[in-house]
Amino acid sequence: MAKKNAFYAQSGGVTAVINASAAGVIETAAKHKDKIGKVYAGRNGIIGALTEDLIDTSKESIADIAALRTTPSGAFGSCRYKLKSLEANKREYERLIAVFKAHNIGYFFYNGGGDSADTCYKVSQLSATLGYPVQAIHVPKTVDNDLPITDCCPGFGSVAKYVAVSTLEASFDVKSMAKTSTKIFVIEVMGRHAGWIAAAGGLLVDHNIPIVILFPEVPFDQQKFIAKVDANVKKFGYCTIVVSEGCHYPDGKFLAEQGTRDAFGHAQLGGAAPVVANMVKDALGYKFHWAVADYLQRAARHIASKTDVKQAYELGKAAVQLAVKGRNAVMPTVERLSDVPYKYRIGVADLKDVANVEKFMPANFITKDGYGITEKCKRYLTPLIQGEDYPKYENGLPQYVTLKNVAVAKKLPAFKI
């Protein structure tokens, strides 16, 4: 096979470790100079490919590429943009091929979640559908941990660690205050459809901390919830609640959508946490505090899981290795071999089985009452938060790298997306 350049892009919500995957791709490609030329990164994901806005990663220093391993966010910019089907938007696919041709790109590495796997799968079919030979490999990434086949997704372990650590610390705090002040602490975490992130709060069960988890998988029952919280306060003096942003009523209405209006009649300001906190206050009268972690949780590279960082890198590396072996339309995966001691190997999944499939918490991961995690879930989650992988600090702050992101000279006319 003739030597070809590679395209790499980051897609969807970024994570604390997606740049570690980027480092895995770029550093491994450099070890296969016989087959892979330059690695061009898309500026802002697939949009960079469509607009021919390519970044020449070879212009970065070796040290800066290595520093991606400890830098959160998407160093090349990400995007929320899903390619339509070939039938619906042939123009975009033809443009991709034009850009690939112009820059001699034969490898397409796409680093994202479920939607991105769909885009990557569509690109992988371009040889067959439009006659342009390109190998498309998907590198899994999503804090939501909702991709199928792979045992876990890079990004998730670090969020899980952040949520477990933060919930532990805040629970210690509220416990200290409970005698005369705050008795209820609510933390809202990400997860619109799947409760994997919220489940991480359940890891504190061995720390004798009363935690109530509100999963998107369990329709919300206000009366039962209030009774559970009250029982905890009566027994422990306080209660911590981890609420998933996707927690909803049996009719599908999110807790966060309370029809809240401000003085001007503008709709809904808040998240699920203040709704839950006020609900407890109204029913039981307990003083509360609440937090919404939002981007802080998925960007928290300072407390990333070492296991997660390692896997993120390895999956980037594996994607390149699959490419040089001639594979197309696949995604490297984590295959778990054992829980204790934790052992895994890198496997491979067909992209057609990954695209647009969401993996929810299995029913046997959630306790019968719906508010906690089972031993089985704990065994699953525990290895994923193992180990710390601290960034270097300078002057009190982490040394996160900002790349030069030098543009590749354009060869084509502009393209309007």
Place this chain on the structure above:
Amino acid sequence: MAKKNAFYAQSGGVTAVINASAAGVIETAAKHKDKIGKVYAGRNGIIGALTEDLIDTSKESIADIAALRTTPSGAFGSCRYKLKSLEANKREYERLIAVFKAHNIGYFFYNGGGDSADTCYKVSQLSATLGYPVQAIHVPKTVDNDLPITDCCPGFGSVAKYVAVSTLEASFDVKSMAKTSTKIFVIEVMGRHAGWIAAAGGLLVDHNIPIVILFPEVPFDQQKFIAKVDANVKKFGYCTIVVSEGCHYPDGKFLAEQGTRDAFGHAQLGGAAPVVANMVKDALGYKFHWAVADYLQRAARHIASKTDVKQAYELGKAAVQLAVKGRNAVMPTVERLSDVPYKYRIGVADLKDVANVEKFMPANFITKDGYGITEKCKRYLTPLIQGEDYPKYENGLPQYVTLKNVAVAKKLPAFKI
């Protein structure tokens, strides 16, 4: 002087390092066995003294007391309870004396903020007012950094580090997303009256990150604020906003009080962050995300400032050293000697000058436009976030200690507070 026991209690909102001060008090007292007998901790602060609910810290292992140095929250429980004046509530002072007498307590170490300094000062006057000899020493603690005389307060440096690190990470995140998605990120931080914590967001100025800070010291001007945010988005593509919970309009009304009502007409659910985020969305149409850090910020021992932990310990130690020197009605302080290199020594302040005085951000710490920090402020803040002081981890989570908290046998009749 005859050997006396000591009383130690934690008061007000707890911090990531107040237990380091506790370790400083207990370990230093153990080195002065000629003068100090046991250290009894108040269970839930001063309430423990009033109800004779004392904890015998000598029942804890040396390792567990040492582990307080890396454990957030208040290990003995804190409280929000301010003693009234002697005239208004003589009964409580007489009870304190009864408890002190019954347990041979001659030293009173109170670890808290401004209100607590007031309580401590009142106790320090008991020899003069009610004829009971007790030496009362205040150990400063407050994330708000609003105590006078001392250059800084233990607890603040760690919150400042948390805010700076989290804001840096979230800014990297939003920068990655800004092309097609989120352009505005708002983080709400503590500080009802003083903007010290919000100011920590300004430490990112050298990282080329567009930050707008909303201080409680600067009355909110919506038009000017919106223009500032828009200018940042136009220049950088995105904007990060750090809003203090105490940010308010010129008439004193907090941003958080927007007259928000839910579907049932219940008042105000939200914080300042969603209000600010929606305000930007309404005016400029930019997609936003927002976070409310709440207890997460003050409990975040996992990212505590090494400088802060060290000072917290040293001030606990200094309090005991002042006591054995016969001092009363004082508080050890941090006296800054130079910014670069950072040098300080432990000084001492009279409690009468500390109680009920709040220290706000000096005007020359805030930029002229009201949205950033000056070089002078940066020079002040930078040393306080220096260094990391990681707790040990086990199974992916920090090893925070929970003490046995063995009660001292009661000798007195019950007391109703």
